[in-house]
Amino acid sequence: MDIAITGSSGLIGIALTERLTAAGHTVRRVLRRDGGPGTVRWDPVAGTIDAAALEGIDAVIHLAGEGIGEKRWTPAQKDVIRSSRTLGTGLIARTIAELATPPKVLLSGSAIGWYGDRGDTGLDESEPAGTDYLASVVVDWEAAARPAVDAGIRTVFLRTGIVLSPDGGALKRQLPVFRAGLGGRFGSGQQYQSWISITDEVRAIEWLLTSDLSGPVNLTAPEPVTNATFTKRLGAALHRPTFIVPMAGPRILFGRELADSLLLTSQKVLPVALERHGFAFQHPTLDAALRDLLHLPS
Numbered sequence: 001m002d003i004a005i006t007g008s009s010g011l012i013g014i015a016l017t018e019r020l021t022a023a024g025h026t027v028r029r030v031l032r033r034d035g036g037p038g039t040v041r042w043d044p045v046a047g048t049i050d051a052a053a054l055e056g057i058d059a060v061i062h063l064a065g066e067g068i069g070e071k072r073w074t075p076a077q078k079d080v081i082r083s084s085r086t087l088g089t090g091l092i093a094r095t096i097a098e099l100a101t102p103p104k105v106l107l108s109g110s111a112i113g114w115y116g117d118r119g120d121t122g123l124d125e126s127e128p129a130g131t132d133y134l135a136s137v138v139v140d141w142e143a144a145a146r147p148a149v150d151a152g153i154r155t156v157f158l159r160t161g162i163v164l165s166p167d168g169g170a171l172k173r174q175l176p177v178f179r180a181g182l183g184g185r186f187g188s189g190q191q192y193q194s195w196i197s198i199t200d201e202v203r204a205i206e207w208l209l210t211s212d213l214s215g216p217v218n219l220t221a222p223e224p225v226t227n228a229t230f231t232k233r234l235g236a237a238l239h240r241p242t243f244i245v246p247m248a249g250p251r252i253l254f255g256r257e258l259a260d261s262l263l264l265t266s267q268k269v270l271p272v273a274l275e276r277h278g279f280a281f282q283h284p285t286l287d288a289a290l291r292d293l294l295h296l297p298s
Contacts, residue, residue: 001209004040004054006030006088007063007109011168012160016061016202023206028057030064044088051095054103059209060096061107063158064088065141068113068134073258082137085109089144097151106148107208110157112194112220114138117265120192124272125159125216134261142216154214158205161220161269165198166293175294178234184243186250189228191266194220197283197293207279220269222284227263230286237290 003020007013008029017027030040030049042049044064054060066084071077089108096102115123116130129135142157149155164171177183196204196219204219225233235242250259271279283289291298 001058002026002028002056003059003061003209004028004030004057004103005061005063006042006092007065010063011165011198012163012201012205013063015165015167015198016063016205019202019206028053042091044084044091047087047091049091049095051099054096055099056101057103059103059105059107060092061205061209062089062092063109065109069254069258069262072255073133078133082140085137085141086144089141090147093145093148093155096153097147102151102153105154105156105209106145107156107158107205108142108145108148110142110159110216111138112159112161112218112267112269114142114159114216115267115269118268119266120190120268123218123267123269125218132261132265133257154212156208156214157216158208159216159218159220159269160201161194161196161218161224161267163198163201164195164289164293167198171293174234175238178238178240178242181240182243183231183235183240184245185228185231186245186247186263187227189226189231189244191227191264192224192268193227193230194218194224194267194269195230195286195289196221197289199289199292200281200283203282204274204279211277211279213273213277217273218269218271219274220271221281221286221289222271222275223286224268224270225286233286234290237287237294237296 008017020027040050040053066081113134116132116135129139163169231242
């Protein structure tokens with residue numbers, strides 16, 4: 001397949017580009033800068049893209065967007081987070097909808113932030129959106145892809161959970177702390193964390209390229225765990241003790257709203273659509289994921 005990817009320099013994008021290239025697909029990176037032959041130039045803020053370079057392409061995977069935990073949530077930063085998703089998604093969706101030969105599929109980045117703080121309720125793709133800031137961002141993010149949906153392009157919303165990888169994201173930040181024996185749970189520890197290994201994240205995205213699924217798809221492992229359980233298992237895998245981490249530190253460092261949203265929100269998200277349609281996880285359990293990702297003995 002001939003596949004265009006935005007966000008190819010991010011954690012998921014790098015791993016996905018490597019996997020698709022190794023599988024024999026042609027990958028065109030959609031970049032703000034000139035990346036040489038085979039790349040596509042765009043500027044989502046200015047609303048410009050080289051549409052001709054996308055003519056006749058088989059699929060688009062749209063992963064670009066500002067990281068939600070990179071900076072404190074000032075009003076300006078919250079606007080950047082929202083616009084980085086809606087402007088880019090809208091530009092991609094409008095552009096491919098107007099092509100003479102549009103792609104057959106758009107896999108559009110999304111997040112389990114859609115569901116909001118839901119305690120211990122199991123959440124499948126049919127659940128309504130939450131009411132907090134992140135939920136509103138995801139609602140707008142998915143809505144921005146409407147031109148592609150209306151044009152009859154099979155559109156999948158990749159509602160991704162916490163992606164576990166030693167090369168980036170939350171796990172990379174946690175590993176030095178846990179290896180030093182300073183890791184611990186936050187708050188009561190009863191908040192659910194819905195995770196997926198980087199391996200299964202890219203496997204699922206590749207699988208979705210040729211599936212018949214459309215609409216929202218939860219990209220999370222079948223075993224969501226509480227923060228207390230995650231903390232205990234990561235500590236055990238590294239043979240280190242774990243403690244209770246006061247929220248005062250993260251709240252000072254990141255601000256209360258961001259810290260509480262990332263560390264205390266509870267989302268027990270289940271990959272119902274993936275499993276119902278036959279996707280098989282390589283890392284269905286947290287122990288299996290940590291063992292492989294951290295190259296631990298079985």
